[in-house]
Amino acid sequence: MTPDTTLSTEDIELRLFLEAMYSRYHYDFREYSKASLKRRLLLACERMGFPSLSALQGQLLHDDTMLPQLLSYLTVQVSDMFRDxxxxxxxxxxxxxxxxxxxxxxxxxxxxxxxxxxxxxxxxxxxxxxxxxxxxxxxxxxxxxxxxxxxxxxxxxxxxxxxxxxxxxxxxxxxxxxxxxxxxxxxxxxxxxxxxxxxxxxxxxxxxxxxxxxxxxxxxxxxxxxxxxxxxxxxxxxxxxxxxxxxxxxxxxxxxxxxxxxxxxxxxxxxxxxxxxxx
Amino acid sequence: MSVMQHDLSLLDIEAIVIGASAGAIASLTQLLPPLGPDYPLPILVTVHVPPDQPSSIPSLLQAKCRVTIKEAEDKEFICPGTVYFAPPDYHVLVEKDRSLSLSNEEPVSYARPSIDVLFESAADVYGKTLLALILSGANHDGARGSRSVLKAGGIVLVQLPESAAARVMPEATLAACPDARAMSLSDINQLLASREPRES
Structure with a gap:
C-alpha cells in the first residue's frame, strides 16, 4: 500500500500525542490552535533530546514525571502585572x-x-x-x-x-x-x-x-x-x-x-x- | 528581467511571506504599491515593531497601496489580495485551515513578532507553494524560518544586501540558506507582477 500523504508524519504524531495526553492525564489540548502547539512541542523535543513527537509520547505514557515539564511547554505563561x-x-x-x-x-x-x-x-x-x-x-x-x-x-x-x-x-x-x-x-x-x-x-x-x-x-x-x-x-x-x-x-x-x-x-x-x- | 530569474516561476505559488526589520518601510514601499487590487495571492508580513505602541506601518502603506493592508486578527481566514501585518507584541502563525493565529509565546531571537515563527508555520502549511522574501533588517531573525521554507520546497528570495538599509538580515539568511537567492527589489517587483491577473 502507498502511504497517505495528505497529513504529514508530524501532524499525525501531533494528533496521537494529544490523544495520549488526554487518555492518560485528562488534559485536553485537542482543540488548541495547532500551529503554536506544534511549535512548542517540537521545541520540547529539541530541548529534552527526543528525536520525534512519537518518542516524546512514549516517554509521556510511561513516565508520570514528564507531565509537569510538558505542561510548561503546552501552556504559554507570559504576563506582566498591569500588562496593557x-x-x-x-x-x-x-x-x-x-x-x-x-x-x-x-x-x-x-x-x-x-x-x-x-x-x-x-x-x-x-x-x-x-x-x-x-x-x-x-x-x-x-x-x-x-x-x-x-x-x-x-x-x-x-x-x-x-x-x-x-x-x-x-x-x-x-x-x-x-x-x-x-x-x-x-x-x-x-x-x-x-x-x-x-x-x-x-x-x-x-x-x-x-x-x-x-x-x-x-x-x-x-x-x-x-x-x-x-x-x-x-x-x-x-x-x-x-x-x-x-x-x-x-x-x-x-x-x-x-x-x-x-x-x-x-x-x-x-x-x-x-x-x-x-x- | 535579469538573466538570473529566468528559471524562477511563481506559477505554483499560493502565498507570500515577508520578513524585515530596520529599513523595512523603505523596502516595502517599493514592493507593495505596484500590486493591483485583485492580486491573487495573500501576503503575510512580519516586521519588528516596538511591543508597547500601535504600529503606524499598515496605515502608512495603505495610503500608497491598492491591495488591502491590515493587521492580522486571531482566527481570521487568509484572503487573496490582502497584506496582513503581525501586530506589535504578538507572533502570527498560519493554521492548516489557512486561518491566522496570534500567539504571545516567548520572543524568538529577541523578537515578538518573530519572522522565524511566521515562516516556519507558513512553510508547514503551504510547502512548495510558498514564496518567502527577506528584506532589510539588522538581526538574524528569518534565517531559520527561511531554511524551513526551502526544506518544504518553497522559494526564498533575499533583497540584495548592498541595496538594503540594513544588510545583516539579508546576509544572515544568505549565509544560512545556500538555496536562497539575492535579488534587487525591482527584479522582485517584476517577478511579483507575473502573477497579476490578465487584463480582460
Missing amino acids: PGYFRAIREHVIPHLKTYPSLKVWVAGCSSGEELYSLAILFREEGLEEKTMFYATDINGAALAKAEAGVYDLQRIALFTRNHRLSGGTGSLSEYYNAAYGAACFDKTLRRRTVFSDHSLASDSVFAELHLVSCRNVLIYFDRPLQDRAVGLFKDALVRNGFLGIGARESLRFNAHAKAFREFLPVERIYQKRSDL
Whole structure:
C-alpha cells in the first residue's frame, strides 16, 4: 500500500500525542490552535533530546514525571502585572463605577497562569475600595503555574516594568506598598490573596462554578481553535450576571465567536464587553 | 528581467511571506504599491515593531497601496489580495485551515513578532507553494524560518544586501540558506507582477 500523504508524519504524531495526553492525564489540548502547539512541542523535543513527537509520547505514557515539564511547554505563561495599562485604566474608570452598585462581587481570572493579572486586579480593587466585598477566583490548568500564583513571588528585575504599568494604569498609590523585596525577589503582600480561591479549572472540559460580575481572560483564547473559543466564551456568558463584564486580550475579539451576540462592545479599544441584559 | 530569474516561476505559488526589520518601510514601499487590487495571492508580513505602541506601518502603506493592508486578527481566514501585518507584541502563525493565529509565546531571537515563527508555520502549511522574501533588517531573525521554507520546497528570495538599509538580515539568511537567492527589489517587483491577473 502507498502511504497517505495528505497529513504529514508530524501532524499525525501531533494528533496521537494529544490523544495520549488526554487518555492518560485528562488534559485536553485537542482543540488548541495547532500551529503554536506544534511549535512548542517540537521545541520540547529539541530541548529534552527526543528525536520525534512519537518518542516524546512514549516517554509521556510511561513516565508520570514528564507531565509537569510538558505542561510548561503546552501552556504559554507570559504576563506582566498591569500588562496593557490601558485595560486596567479602563476597568478602573469605567467598569468599577458599575461594580460599586453591587452589594457583593465575584471576579474570575480565567487562565491566571502565575498570577500577575490576579494581583493587578486585587491591587486595583483595594485601591478602589472594593476589595472587602469581592471574591476572586484564579484558575488555570497548570498546577505549577497556580502554585506560583499562590506564592506571589516575582523576580525583582520585573518590578520596574510592573511599577511603570501600575502608574500608567492610574494606580493611586505606589506599587512598593504591596511587596517586600528580598534576595532578588519581590514577595507580594499575602493579604492581597486573602479573598482569592486558586483552583484547577479547564475551559476545555470544566463547567461554570459561580455567578460572576467580571471575567478577565486575556491572551488565553488565542491558543484555542474556533470551537474551543466558542465553548470558553459560552462558559463566560453562562457565568456572568446580566450586564456583567468580560475583558479579553488586546488583540482578541468576539467577532468570530458563536456567542458574540450575547455581548455588547462596552469599550472596544480595550476589549471589554458587557453581557446583554435581555438574555 | 535579469538573466538570473529566468528559471524562477511563481506559477505554483499560493502565498507570500515577508520578513524585515530596520529599513523595512523603505523596502516595502517599493514592493507593495505596484500590486493591483485583485492580486491573487495573500501576503503575510512580519516586521519588528516596538511591543508597547500601535504600529503606524499598515496605515502608512495603505495610503500608497491598492491591495488591502491590515493587521492580522486571531482566527481570521487568509484572503487573496490582502497584506496582513503581525501586530506589535504578538507572533502570527498560519493554521492548516489557512486561518491566522496570534500567539504571545516567548520572543524568538529577541523578537515578538518573530519572522522565524511566521515562516516556519507558513512553510508547514503551504510547502512548495510558498514564496518567502527577506528584506532589510539588522538581526538574524528569518534565517531559520527561511531554511524551513526551502526544506518544504518553497522559494526564498533575499533583497540584495548592498541595496538594503540594513544588510545583516539579508546576509544572515544568505549565509544560512545556500538555496536562497539575492535579488534587487525591482527584479522582485517584476517577478511579483507575473502573477497579476490578465487584463480582460
